[in-house]
Amino acid sequence: MNVDIGNALATVASPGVSRDSLERLDEQVADAHARIERGMANAEHGYEALNLPERVDPDEILTAVEPIADAETMITVGIGGSSLGAATITNALDSDTEAVFLDNVDPEWVSYHLDRVSFENAAINVVSRSGTTAETLANFLVVRDAFESAGVDWTERTIVTTGESGPLCDLADRHDLPSLTVPDGVPGRFSALSAVGMVAAAVCGHDLEALLEGAAAEADTLSESLFDCPAYAYGATTYALDGRGAGVNAMMPYAESLETVAEWFAQLWAESLGKDDLGQTPVRALGATDQHSQLQLYRAGPRDKLVTFVTPRNGGDRPIPDTDVEELAYLGDSTLGTLLEAEFEATEASLAAAGRPNVRVEIDRVDEYELGGLLYGLEAACVLAGELYGVNTFEQPAVEWAKKATRGLLGGGEFAETAAVAEKTELRIER
Numbered sequence: 472m473n474v475d476i477g478n479a480l481a482t483v484a485s486p487g488v489s490r491d492s493l494e495r496l497d498e499q500v501a502d503a504h505a506r507i508e509r510g511m512a513n514a515e516h517g518y519e520a521l522n523l524p525e526r527v528d529p530d531e532i533l534t535a536v537e538p539i540a541d542a543e544t545m546i547t548v549g550i551g552g553s554s555l556g557a558a559t560i561t562n563a564l565d566s567d568t569e570a571v572f573l574d575n576v577d578p579e580w581v582s583y584h585l586d587r588v589s590f591e592n593a594a595i596n597v598v599s600r601s602g603t604t605a606e607t608l609a610n611f612l613v614v615r616d617a618f619e620s621a622g623v624d625w626t627e628r629t630i631v632t633t634g635e636s637g638p639l640c641d642l643a644d645r646h647d648l649p650s651l652t653v654p655d656g657v658p659g660r661f662s663a664l665s666a667v668g669m670v671a672a673a674v675c676g677h678d679l680e681a682l683l684e685g686a687a688a689e690a691d692t693l694s695e696s697l698f699d700c701p702a703y704a705y706g707a708t709t710y711a712l713d714g715r716g717a718g719v720n721a722m723m724p725y726a727e728s729l730e731t732v733a734e735w736f737a738q739l740w741a742e743s744l745g746k747d748d749l750g751q752t753p754v755r756a757l758g759a760t761d762q763h764s765q766l767q768l769y770r771a772g773p774r775d776k777l778v779t780f781v782t783p784r785n786g787g788d789r790p791i792p793d794t795d796v797e798e799l800a801y802l803g804d805s806t807l808g809t810l811l812e813a814e815f816e817a818t819e820a821s822l823a824a825a826g827r828p829n830v831r832v833e834i835d836r837v838d839e840y841e842l843g844g845l846l847y848g849l850e851a852a853c854v855l856a857g858e859l860y861g862v863n864t865f866e867q868p869a870v871e872w873a874k875k876a877t878r879g880l881l882g883g884g885e886f887a888e889t890a891a892v893a894e895k896t897e898l899r900i901e902r
C-alpha cells in the first residue's frame with residue numbers, strides 16, 4: 472500500500488502535524504520499530520502476528536478444506552476477529568461460492584440466512600480462538616441442528632479453526648472433524664492472514680499464496696523511519712493527529728468491495744488502542760455513498776476527526792449511457808469508474824480546503840496480493856501506534872467484562888459482573 476499524509480500536515484489542516492514534529496516523532500518510530508523487530512524475532516504474543524506471511528502454509532489450509540471445497544455456500548460461524556478478517560477477504564473478491572457470516576445471535580437474522588441455505592451444497596466453517604465464545608458456540612449448535620434437520624450429516628461438512636485446547640477443540644476431536652489451529656501468539660483481530668481468515672477464502676477459490684505474498688511484500692517495507700514505510704507513516708500520523716485533537720478516525724474506502732475493511736479496521740483500532748483512557752475512535756464510512764450523509768459533519772463539524780480514504784487505483788468500469796437530457800449530457804461522456812474517482816478526489820480536496828486532516832491509503836487494485844498488503848500494512852500501523860501510545864496492544868480486558876456478565880445471566884457461572892446488570896439506574900419515561 473502507499474500512504475499520502477500530505478493533507479494531514481499542519482500547513483493544510485487543523486488539527487495537523489508539522490513536518491518538524493514528524494521528524495521528531497521519527498526518533499520514537501525508530502525505537503518502536505526496534506521493539507517490534509525484537510517481538511517478531513522472539514515470537515512474542517501479538518508481535519508474532521507480523522510473522523504470519525512467512526509462517527502460514529497455504530497448502531495446509533487447502534488440504535484441510537478439501538472435503539468441503541465443493542461447497543456452494545460457505546457458512547462461517549465466528550465473531551470479532553474470528554469473522555471480520557475472513558469477511559473482509561471474501562467480500563472484497565469475486566467468487567461463485569457464496570460466503571455467509573453468522574457473527575451475531577439475532578434470531579431473526581440467523582433464521583433469515585438459514586432459511587435460504589441449500590444444506591447439501593453448504594459447509595460450516597466454525598472459528599473461535601478460545602473455543603468458548605457464547606455467540607459462536609450457540610450459533611454453531613443452531614447451524615449444526617439445521618443441517619441435521621435437512622438430513623445432511625454436519626460432521627461431513629464442517630471444518631473447525633480453534634486454539635490448541637478448549638471445548639471446540641474437544642468437539643473437533645470427538646467427531647474427527649478436519650481442523651486447523653489458530654497460530655500461537657496471534658490475537659484474533661490480527662489473524663486475518665492465518666487459517667482464521669483464509670479458510671473461507673480457500674473454499675471461495677481465492678489465491679492464498681498471493682494474499683501472503685502481498686503481506687510479505689508489505690512486511691519488507693517495515694523499517695526504522697516513517698518516511699520509508701507506508702504502514703508506519705499511517706500509524707505515526709494517526710497517533711500524532713489524535714494527540715492534537717483528532718480523536719475520531721473515519722475509515723472511508725472508495726469501493727463497495729472494500730466496505731468490510733472499515734469494519735475489520737474498527738475492531739483492530741478500537742480493541743488494540745482503546746485502553747488506559749487512550750485511543751482513537753474508529754468510524755465506518757463508505758465512498759461515495761457517505762458523501763451524501765456524513766461528509767457535512769466531517770467538513771464542518773467539530774475539528775476532532777481524521778478521515779482515512781482507502782482507494783484502489785485501478786478498478787472495474789462501466790460506461791454511462793448517453794442521454795438526450797441536456798443537463799445530464801456530461802455524464803454520457805463518462806463512466807461510473809471515472810465518476811467514482813472524481814467523487815473521491817473532490818471529497819479529498821473539499822476536506823483539505825476546509826482544513827480537515829485526511830490521509831490517502833492507496834492500493835493498486837482489489838486483488839489478493841494488494842489485499843494481503845493492505846491488511847498487513849494496517850496491522851503494522853496499529854502495532855506501531857500501540858508502541859507510541861505505550862498501551863498493551865494485544866489484550867482486550869474491557870471486552871471480557873461483558874462476556875462474563877452475559878455468561879452469568881445465562882447461568883453459565885457466578886460472576887461479580889452479572890450483579891451490575893441488576894443494579895442499573897433507571898429513569899424511565901413511558902408512553
Ligand SMILES: O=P(O)(O)OC[C@H]1O[C@H](O)[C@H](O)[C@@H](O)[C@@H]1O
Nearest residue numbers: 551552553599600601604659870
Ligand atoms: O475467537 P474467539 O475466542 O471466539 O473470540 C472472538 C472475539 O471475542 C472477543 O470479544 C474478543 O474481544 C475479540 O478480540 C475476539 O476476536
